[in-house]
Amino acid sequence: SALLDVRDLVKTYGEGDAETRVLKGLDLSLETGELSALLGPSGSGKSTLLTILGTLMKPTSGQHIMLGQDLTTADDRNLTEFRNRHIGFVFQFHHLLPDFTALENVIFPSAVAAGRETRAARDRGRELLARVGLQDRTDFVATKLSGGQKQRVAIARALMNRPELVLADEPTGNLDRESATQVMELIAEINDNEQTTFLISTHDEKIAETCRRQVRVLDGRTASQSQS
Numbered sequence: 001s002a003l004l005d006v007r008d009l010v011k012t013y014g015e016g017d018a019e020t021r022v023l024k025g026l027d028l029s030l031e032t033g034e035l036s037a038l039l040g041p042s043g044s045g046k047s048t049l050l051t052i053l054g055t056l057m058k059p060t061s062g063q064h065i066m067l068g069q070d071l072t073t074a075d076d077r078n079l080t081e082f083r084n085r086h087i088g089f090v091f092q093f094h095h096l097l098p099d100f101t102a103l104e105n106v107i108f109p110s111a112v113a114a115g116r117e118t119r120a121a122r123d124r125g126r127e128l129l130a131r132v133g134l135q136d137r138t139d140f141v142a143t144k145l146s147g148g149q150k151q152r153v154a155i156a157r158a159l160m161n162r163p164e165l166v167l168a169d170e171p172t173g174n175l176d177r178e179s180a181t182q183v184m185e186l187i188a189e190i191n192d193n194e195q196t197t198f199l200i201s202t203h204d205e206k207i208a209e210t211c212r213r214q215v216r217v218l219d220g221r222t223a224s225q226s227q228s
């Protein structure tokens with residue numbers, strides 16, 4: 001069955017004369033284990049959609065179901081808990097804490113959620129850094145890492161709480177071609193090995209082609225979907 005299902009999703013910003021309707025009845029389903037690219041021109045609503053799917057913002061109307069739960073009717077406390085347990089985020093700008101080490105950055109969200117830093121979290125953090133090829137950068141502060149390395153730390157951080165779904169908003173947008181390719185290869189490898197579902201927004205067709213499925217957003221709706 002579907003991991004995620006949104007139906008007739010509408011999102012408007014502003015009111016009255018300033019009202020902009022960004023999503024106009026968008027439908028999307030993601031099956032467990034899918035690796036999908038979310039394509040669309042700048043301003044087409046990709047970030048808006050990812051923000052809603054990440055439960056960071058509610059849609060104006062429409063249905064949003066993930067893991068069988070109706071998230072449009074859930075209250076803020078339940079949404080926060082749901083998000084922490086089931087969803088990981090990767091952004092265009094890595095958003096690492098600059099004076100913290102790679103390991104500290106990876107375990108930070110779980111340490112905040114748990115109220116302390118546990119031995120188990122440090123072990124998992126080290127294992128994840130090894131998985132993204134940064135075992136020799138564990139104790140480097142973030143400012144000493146290259147752009148591609150920082151994004152790999154951000155991917156490790158997104159995986160820390162074993163989310164079913166990882167949402168990535170232009171994760172390669174700030175990287176050169178070589179680092180971008182490496183980051184996409186890493187995502188594909190994690191997707192293969194762990195059945196983690198990824199939805200990756202990009203305006204770059206070459207990046208999108210490296211994903212197994214492409215979802216195009218145009219004029220606030222799902223325009224087309226293809227498989228490669």
Ligand code: ADP
Pocket residue numbers: 013014020022040041042043044045046047048049
């Ligand atoms: P994309 O990620 O595809 O570039 P966005 O979701 O960022 O698209 O933006 C879609 C449209 O919504 C744009 O026209 C943008 O200006 C508008 N928009 C985004 N966020 C807000 C906001 N908080 N308030 C008003 N308009 C917004």
Ligand code: ADP
Pocket residue numbers: 143144145146147148150
């Ligand atoms: P970003 O643009 O994401 O901050 P960059 O790859 O441009 O990342 O690197 C930022 C700075 O870090 C640059 O000044 C670069 O020279 C430096 N840098 C990159 N890799 C290393 C490294 N391994 N050790 C020390 N400094 C590095």
